[in-house]
Amino acid sequence: MSDIPPGLPPFMGSPAGGPPPMASGGSFAQSLGAFGTMLKIQETISTRFPISKVPWRDTRVFLRAHSIESIRSTPLYGFMMRLFKDVGLGDMQLVGYAPMHYVFAVPGCPVCNIYPALHNQKVCVATTDALHRFFKEELELECMVEETECVKDSGAVCKFKVALQPISAYQVLLDDNDRLILSGKRPPAMEQPELVSRVEVLTIYKLLDRGKLSDIGEAYMQFAGSMPVKEKIFDPPWKTAEELRSIISKHGAFGAAFGEMATKVQSVQHSALEMPSSPPASSTPSTSSVPSLSSAPAAPSVQEQASKIKDEAKNAGSFAELIAKMKKQN
Numbered sequence: 001m002s003d004i005p006p007g008l009p010p011f012m013g014s015p016a017g018g019p020p021p022m023a024s025g026g027s028f029a030q031s032l033g034a035f036g037t038m039l040k041i042q043e044t045i046s047t048r049f050p051i052s053k054v055p056w057r058d059t060r061v062f063l064r065a066h067s068i069e070s071i072r073s074t075p076l077y078g079f080m081m082r083l084f085k086d087v088g089l090g091d092m093q094l095v096g097y098a099p100m101h102y103v104f105a106v107p108g109c110p111v112c113n114i115y116p117a118l119h120n121q122k123v124c125v126a127t128t129d130a131l132h133r134f135f136k137e138e139l140e141l142e143c144m145v146e147e148t149e150c151v152k153d154s155g156a157v158c159k160f161k162v163a164l165q166p167i168s169a170y171q172v173l174l175d176d177n178d179r180l181i182l183s184g185k186r187p188p189a190m191e192q193p194e195l196v197s198r199v200e201v202l203t204i205y206k207l208l209d210r211g212k213l214s215d216i217g218e219a220y221m222q223f224a225g226s227m228p229v230k231e232k233i234f235d236p237p238w239k240t241a242e243e244l245r246s247i248i249s250k251h252g253a254f255g256a257a258f259g260e261m262a263t264k265v266q267s268v269q270h271s272a273l274e275m276p277s278s279p280p281a282s283s284t285p286s287t288s289s290v291p292s293l294s295s296a297p298a299a300p301s302v303q304e305q306a307s308k309i310k311d312e313a314k315n316a317g318s319f320a321e322l323i324a325k326m327k328k329q330n
C-alpha cells in the first residue's frame, strides 16, 4: 500500500485511510482507465443521490420488515438496489439481517475489477462510502459501514455490513401510534392485528420487553419527549418513475403515452416551483446544480433538532453511554 506504483501521477498516491491505488502494477493506461471508471461512478453518485431522498414513511416500512424476504419486498429496497446498479456499483442484494444490522453482498463486484493487480486487501471503498452516504443522507439514518469480505481478500463475494445507530433508527422508525403504544396507550381505532404487529416490531427493536417498556424504551421516550421532531412529508423518489411506467403500459403506444407524460412532467415542475424556498438541506456542492424534485426543503428548526440528536449520539461512545446521559438530562 505504501509504495506508489511507478508511472502514476503524484495525486493518485493513496493517503493513509484513503482508497487504494488504482491497478497498481498495471500499465499507466490501465491506471488511467481505472481512474476514469472511478470518476464516472463518483460523478453518477453525485448526480443521482441528492435526488433520491426517501421520506421516513417509506424508510419506516423498510425498518419494520424483519426478515430478509420481507425486507427485499419493500419499495425502498427495490429502489436502492436499482440505484446502486445504475451508478455502477453492481448487483447488490441483502444476504444477512439482524435488527439494525444489514449485510449486503455484491456478486461479481465491478469495483473489485477496477483493481486487477491488488490482492490480500479489501478494496471496495467506493461501495462502502456509497452505502454510508445513502443511509446517512438519503434515509437520514446514522450508521457504520464496513466491508467484511472482499473478493480481493480471498472472500467468495464482496460483503458490506451496515450497522444503524440506534437513536437515529428509533427516530425514523417510530410514528405517533408507536409512541402512544410505548406510553402505554392503545391508539384509537387500531385493529388488533396491527397492534400485535407493532408490539412485535417494538419488541424486536428492544423498546418493549414482554409487553412492558424496557429500560431502553424508557430512556428513549424521555429523550424523544424532550426533542420533538417534525416529520417531512414528500413523495418517494420512485413515485414519478412508477407513474410514467403505468402511463406507458396504459397507452401501449409511445406517441400517446408521450403526451400524457409531458403533461405530468410539466405539472411536477410546476408544483416544484411553488414549493417555499429554504436553505439547502445539505452542504453537498452538487445539490444546487441538480433538479431536486423529490427532496423536501427542511424547516431549519427540524434540521437543528436532528443534528443535535446526531451530535449527542456522536459524542457518546456507545448507546449505553447515550442512554445514561439522556437519563441524567431528564
Ligand SMILES: [Zn+2]
Residues within 6 Å of the ligand: 109, 112, 122, 123, 124, 147, 149, 150, 151, 152, 158, 159
Ligand atoms: Zn470487494
